[in-house]
Amino acid sequence: MSSLSPVNPDPTLPPVAEKEAFVPRDRPFSLPNLMRTIAGGYIPLILATLVVFLPLLWMILSSFKQPGEIITMDLKILPESLNFQNYNIAMTTVPFAQFFINSTIVTVVGATVKVLLAILTAYALVFVRFPFKNIIFMLILVALMVPPQVSILPNYILIAGMGGKNTLWGIILPGLGTAFGTFLLRQHFMTLPASILESAEIDGAGHWRRLWQIVVPVSVPSIATVALVTVVSEWNEYIWPLIITDRPETMTLPVGLTLLQNSESNASGWGILMAGAVLVIVPILVVFAALQRYIVAGLTQGSVTG
Amino acid sequence: MTRQLASTPSTSPPVPPGPSGTPGELRRRRWSGRSRRDFFVFLALALPNLLLIAVFTYRPLISNIYYSTLDWTLGSASATVVGIENYVTFFTSDDASKVLGTTAVFTLVTVGGSMILGLLIALALNSRVRGTTFARSAVFAPYVLSGVGVGLVWLFIFDPGYGVLAWILRGIGQQSPQWINDPQLSLVMVILVYVWKNLGYCAVVYLAGLQSLPQDVMEAAALDGANGFKRFLSMSIPLLSPTTFFLLITTLLSSLQAFDLIRIMTPLGAGTSTLIYEAYLQAFGAFNRAGYSAAISVVLFAILLVITVLQLRFVERKVHYS
Numbered sequence: 328m329s330s331l332s333p334v335n336p337d338p339t340l341p342p343v344a345e346k347e348a349f350v351p352r353d354r355p356f357s358l359p360n361l362m363r364t365i366a367g368g369y370i371p372l373i374l375a376t377l378v379v380f381l382p383l384l385w386m387i388l389s390s391f392k393q394p395g396e397i398i399t400m401d402l403k404i405l406p407e408s409l410n411f412q413n414y415n416i417a418m419t420t421v422p423f424a425q426f427f428i429n430s431t432i433v434t435v436v437g438a439t440v441k442v443l444l445a446i447l448t449a450y451a452l453v454f455v456r457f458p459f460k461n462i463i464f465m466l467i468l469v470a471l472m473v474p475p476q477v478s479i480l481p482n483y484i485l486i487a488g489m490g491g492k493n494t495l496w497g498i499i500l501p502g503l504g505t506a507f508g509t510f511l512l513r514q515h516f517m518t519l520p521a522s523i524l525e526s527a528e529i530d531g532a533g534h535w536r537r538l539w540q541i542v543v544p545v546s547v548p549s550i551a552t553v554a555l556v557t558v559v560s561e562w563n564e565y566i567w568p569l570i571i572t573d574r575p576e577t578m579t580l581p582v583g584l585t586l587l588q589n590s591e592s593n594a595s596g597w598g599i600l601m602a603g604a605v606l607v608i609v610p611i612l613v614v615f616a617a618l619q620r621y622i623v624a625g626l627t628q629g630s631v632t633g
Numbered sequence: 634m635t636r637q638l639a640s641t642p643s644t645s646p647p648v649p650p651g652p653s654g655t656p657g658e659l660r661r662r663r664w665s666g667r668s669r670r671d672f673f674v675f676l677a678l679a680l681p682n683l684l685l686i687a688v689f690t691y692r693p694l695i696s697n698i699y700y701s702t703l704d705w706t707l708g709s710a711s712a713t714v715v716g717i718e719n720y721v722t723f724f725t726s727d728d729a730s731k732v733l734g735t736t737a738v739f740t741l742v743t744v745g746g747s748m749i750l751g752l753l754i755a756l757a758l759n760s761r762v763r764g765t766t767f768a769r770s771a772v773f774a775p776y777v778l779s780g781v782g783v784g785l786v787w788l789f790i791f792d793p794g795y796g797v798l799a800w801i802l803r804g805i806g807q808q809s810p811q812w813i814n815d816p817q818l819s820l821v822m823v824i825l826v827y828v829w830k831n832l833g834y835c836a837v838v839y840l841a842g843l844q845s846l847p848q849d850v851m852e853a854a855a856l857d858g859a860n861g862f863k864r865f866l867s868m869s870i871p872l873l874s875p876t877t878f879f880l881l882i883t884t885l886l887s888s889l890q891a892f893d894l895i896r897i898m899t900p901l902g903a904g905t906s907t908l909i910y911e912a913y914l915q916a917f918g919a920f921n922r923a924g925y926s927a928a929i930s931v932v933l934f935a936i937l938l939v940i941t942v943l944q945l946r947f948v949e950r951k952v953h954y955s
Contacts, residue, residue: 371757372768375836378829379771385797386786402800444682451678456671463683470690472941474890476909477930478693480700480707480916480923485688504685534674563779565893570917581781585897588785597789608782615777619770622777627838 383608390414390602394595413602420590420599422575423606426583429495433568433579434561437499441561442554445508450538452509453516454524464513470506476566483570493577498568502561508553511625515549516542552625555618562611580607694934700927707921719928728911732929736907739824740888746828748880751835752873756865758836759843769840773833780830780893787826788813788898816904823898823905827891835880842876843869882944889937908933 389397390413391406417423451457452464482501491497519542527537543550568579575586587603590596615622701719705712723729754772758765775783790797791812799809812822846869854864892909899905902914908929916926 369762369764371754372760372762372764375754375757376768376771379775379833382786382790382829385790389789397795399795400803402797444685447678448682451675455675455678456668457675463679466683466691467686470686472886472937473690473694473934474886474909474937475690476890476892477697477912477934477937478690479913480927480930481693481696482689483916484696484923485692501689504682504687504689506686506690509682534671534678559777563777563781563893565779565781565896566913569896581779581893584779584781584785588897594792594795597792597795600785601789604782604785607779608786611778612774615774616770619773623770623773623837626776627834627841 383612386601386604386608389598390605392598394598397597398594413598414606417587417599417602417606421583421587423580423583423587423603425576426578426580427606429498429577430562430580432495433498433564434558436495437502437561438554438557440499440503441505441508441557442550444503445505445512445553446538446543446550448505448509449512449516450534450542452513454537454542455534467506467509470504471510475502479566479570482567486571491571493572493574495577497571498577498579501567502564505557508557511553512546512549515546519545548621552621555614555622556625558614559611559622697927697930697934700924701931703924703927705922705924707916707923709921712924715924719925720932722925723928723932732906732908732911735820735905736889739820739827739891739905739907740885742824743827743831743888743891744881744884746824747832747835747884748877750828751832751880752839754832754836755839755843758840769837773837775830776833778830781897783830784826784894784897787822787829791822813899818904819899820904823894826898827888827894830894831884831887835884838880839873839876842873846872878947882940885940886937889933908936 388404388406391409391411392403393407393410393412396403396407448467452460457463478501486492486497486501489497491500523541523545524537527541532540563581564579565581568582569585572578572582575583578586584600584603584607588600591599702714702716703712704715704718758769758772793799793809793811793813796809802809810818812818850872851864851868854868859867889907890909891907892913895902895905895907895910896913902910906914912926912929912933915922915929
């Protein structure tokens with residue numbers, strides 16, 4: 328973790344050179360040293376953070392502005408008052424409360440089933456004897472590489488044919504199979520010590536009990552990571568709900584936001600659209616702020632060979 | 634995940650050392666009566682997930698190939714088999730060069746942009762100053778946000794009349810360009826926002842790579858008098874090559890699948906129709922050309938397949954420094 332120190336004490340160096348080399352070290356607050364820390368460390372960090380936060384801050388500020396404050400040539404940074412009118416308009420133009428309920432149902436049901444299926448499949452792949460397990464695992468790995476976007480037309484035809492258009496189950500069903508969660512949990516289960524499972528087996532515990540009383544309790548952090556990543560991606564899922572719904576009653580938040588965009592197409596609607604964007608973005612931002620360690624770990628998994 | 638493909642350990646469950654007898658003998662005795670029961674336990678646990686993957690991930694690949702041979706309007710009850718005509722139409726029309734060109738520009742610029750900027754941010758995050766943990770999370774945040782919400786926010790910023798960007802440009806005496814109406818500029822706009830949204834991912838992955846560099850080697854180089862920039866060029870970059878390769882593949886695959894931002898920022902797709910967006914527009918836009926759309930999906934899948942295969946072959950030959 329510790330980054331390397333540019334100046335290392337080297338006993339072979341002559342004392343004079345050593346003294347020179349250590350001037351910045353001896354006085355950490357010397358001007359050149361301070362400048363270097365600011366230029367090399369803080370400025371890029373502050374810039375990067377600002378580039379991320381300013382657009383989001385602008386979204387929040389604009390969501391409180393009246394059309395008159397937006398349609399103007401001289402930019403007003405702060406809204407005149409904290410007035411929730413844009414939110415009211417957004418929520419009456421399109422049924423945002425309904426979108427919110429739909430998104431919550433889709434996310435909770437979808438993520439719960441997916442995590443459950445991932446746990447069961449990963450357990451079976453690691454701890455249950457079965458022929459062709461390697462082939463099955465390879466097929467799961469290949470499925471990880473198949474983008475859901477190339478499947479939308481055939482899945483649309485199938486689900487619409489089953490009467491799943493404009494239904495919540497039609498939104499949830501095609502995404503339930505999980506290659507990502509299965510892969511991640513399998514990798515984790517492989518690292519569990521076999522001895523604890525062996526002793527449970529000798530005590531007569533069957534697979535079901537071994538799964539829920541041993542494997543799951545010791546794997547809570549990994550399962551939490553998979554669950555969080557799944558929740559985030561279910562909440563943001565766009566292309567499939569967009570295609571399979573065209574009535575507001577079953578739309579999720581991102582699709583509903585598109586509907587709002589279509590009905591507020593002139594410049595005076597920006598405040599209302601920003602209010603809508605806040606309603607979609609802020610819930611995930613809050614979840615991310617609270618649990619970012621797990622989410623970052625889950626989404627960047629596999630990058631460093633462990 | 635791609636890297637682990639090559640280095641995945643075998644799937645067989647770990648066999649603990651038995652108390653007596655040779656391990657093989659013991660294993661056989663222990664498993665003999667159970668094999669059949671385990672067979673059904675496995676199916677009960679894994680089959681639902683495997684079936685879902687088969688129906689909603691694998692079946693569409695085959696269906697797409699079949700649909701791509703049809704002249705078929707989505708929603709119509711009848712379709713005529715036309716063989717490879719959809720492919721011929723695609724590759725001989727202007728569509729092909731336009732769509733493939735847009736896809737190439739979008740993919741190369743977003744991949745290159747987010748990797749280079751991501752590495753620079755990772756270097757800053759790797760410095761020993763306060764607040765790097767916060768900055769790391771902040772930079773990563775856009776990656777988890779809804780592309781639809783983010784797209785709208787940036788559309789407002791780019792608004793030629795009342796956006797912040799137009800205001801800044803007016804401040805320096807410039808007129809805001811027509812970001813949305815000009816096909817080329819709208820591609821630039823979508824690329825910028827895509828890089829903004831995704832570079833945090835590259836930064837965090839590169840940061841993990843930087844932090845796992847062998848410290849003794851780096852310190853030895855420092856002792857030998859290599860300055861920071863020289864160490865970065867001749868040590869960090871080569872040592873990071875596995876991370877770079879991993880990022881190249883993952884960002885390439887996700888750039889080729891970019892949809893949300895394109896849909897929300899340029900719904901008509903003028904200038905921003907990548908393969909995936911063209912496939913969507915053809916089937917679910919004004920024309921409902923299902924067969925043609927399926928043909929484009931097959932082309933896209935073929936490209937993704939080539940990348941995956943190349944990657945697997947490359948992984949085997951990849952040079953490891955550590």
